[in-house]
Amino acid sequence: MNEQTPAARSGTFRIAGELEVFRLGYGAMQITGPGIWGAPRDHEESLRVLRRCPELGINLIDTADSYGPHISEELIAEALYPYADGLVIATKAGLTRTGPNQWPVNGDPAYLRQCLDGSLKRLKRDAIDLYQLHRIDDKFPLEDQVGVFAEAQKAGKIRFIGLSEVTTDQLAAAQKVAPISTVQNRYNVADREWESVVEACEAQNIGFLPWFPLATGNLAKPGGPLDMMAKKRDVTPSQVALAWLLHRSPVMLPIPGTSSVQHLEENMRGASLRLSDSEMAELNNAKGE
Numbered sequence: 001m002n003e004q005t006p007a008a009r010s011g012t013f014r015i016a017g018e019l020e021v022f023r024l025g026y027g028a029m030q031i032t033g034p035g036i037w038g039a040p041r042d043h044e045e046s047l048r049v050l051r052r053c054p055e056l057g058i059n060l061i062d063t064a065d066s067y068g069p070h071i072s073e074e075l076i077a078e079a080l081y082p083y084a085d086g087l088v089i090a091t092k093a094g095l096t097r098t099g100p101n102q103w104p105v106n107g108d109p110a111y112l113r114q115c116l117d118g119s120l121k122r123l124k125r126d127a128i129d130l131y132q133l134h135r136i137d138d139k140f141p142l143e144d145q146v147g148v149f150a151e152a153q154k155a156g157k158i159r160f161i162g163l164s165e166v167t168t169d170q171l172a173a174a175q176k177v178a179p180i181s182t183v184q185n186r187y188n189v190a191d192r193e194w195e196s197v198v199e200a201c202e203a204q205n206i207g208f209l210p211w212f213p214l215a216t217g218n219l220a221k222p223g224g225p226l227d228m229m230a231k232k233r234d235v236t237p238s239q240v241a242l243a244w245l246l247h248r249s250p251v252m253l254p255i256p257g258t259s260s261v262q263h264l265e266e267n268m269r270g271a272s273l274r275l276s277d278s279e280m281a282e283l284n285n286a287k288g289e
Helices: 043-055 071-080 109-123 142-154 168-175 195-204 225-233 237-248 261-272 277-285
Strands: 012-015 019-022 060-062 088-093 128-133 158-164 182-184
Touching: 043 071, 043 261, 071 109, 088 109, 088 158, 109 128, 109 142, 128 142, 128 182, 142 158, 142 168, 158 168, 168 195, 225 237, 225 277, 237 261, 237 277
Parallel strands: 060 088, 088 128, 128 158, 158 182
Antiparallel strands: 012 019
C-alpha cells in the first residue's frame, strides 16, 4: 500500500485481522442514475471517479448489486479491471429494485445465491473480498440468510462476511452462524442512532462502515458547530464530519460517495484533518441539534 497518498492519512484497518485497507474508502452508489436507478448522466465522469480512487490511495470500494441495479458493479469492472493488487471491493445482496428510490427487501436464500453469482460475473471476480447482507429479511430465518453466506465462504466464493442495518442482537445471532467481519449501518455526526452497534463493533474489532457519512443535519447550518469549525479551519463541513468519524473509533471505515472527481478529492482531504479533544467534545455534545 502506498503510504504517501491522501487516503493513507486516514490510517489503516485490517478487516477480519487480515485484509488491510486505508480507513477512508469510497461508496459507489451515486455513480448510477437518479434515484440510484439506471445509467449515470455522465458515464465518462463515473469512470473517471472510479479510476481516480486508486490514484488517491483508496483501496476499499463499496457497492451493491442493487445500485442501478447492477450498473455500479458493471462500472467498477469497466473502470478498474484488471484490479490492482490490494484493491478491496465490497458488495451487497438482499434487496430488489422495482423503480427509482424503491428498495424491497428479499432475503430468500435462493435469491441470495443468485445475487452472489451475478456479482461475481459482473465484477469479474473469482471471489468477493467482502460480501454483505444488505438487510435481514424478517420473512426468512436469519440463520438461513447468513447461512447462504457461510456456505459461499466455505466454497471460496467470498472471503469475508458483512451485515448492514443490524441491531446488536442481530449481530450476535448472525455470529452464531458465521464469523462477521464488518457492519454497515447509517451513522454520522448528526445521526447516532446506532451508537450501541459502533461500540459492539469496536469491542470486537469488527469494521464499521457508516453509510450516509456526510449527513450533517442542522450542525452545518450557518452558525452551527460544524459551520463554525469549518470556517475556523478553512475547510468544508463535510471534511470536518469525516474527520469526526475517523476520530470516533479505530474500527470506523467511512465510505463517502460522489459522482464528481472534484468532490472525491475534496472528501479525501478530510483524511488529513485532525480534530482536537475540545473540538471532538464540542461535536459530541452537539448531537441532535
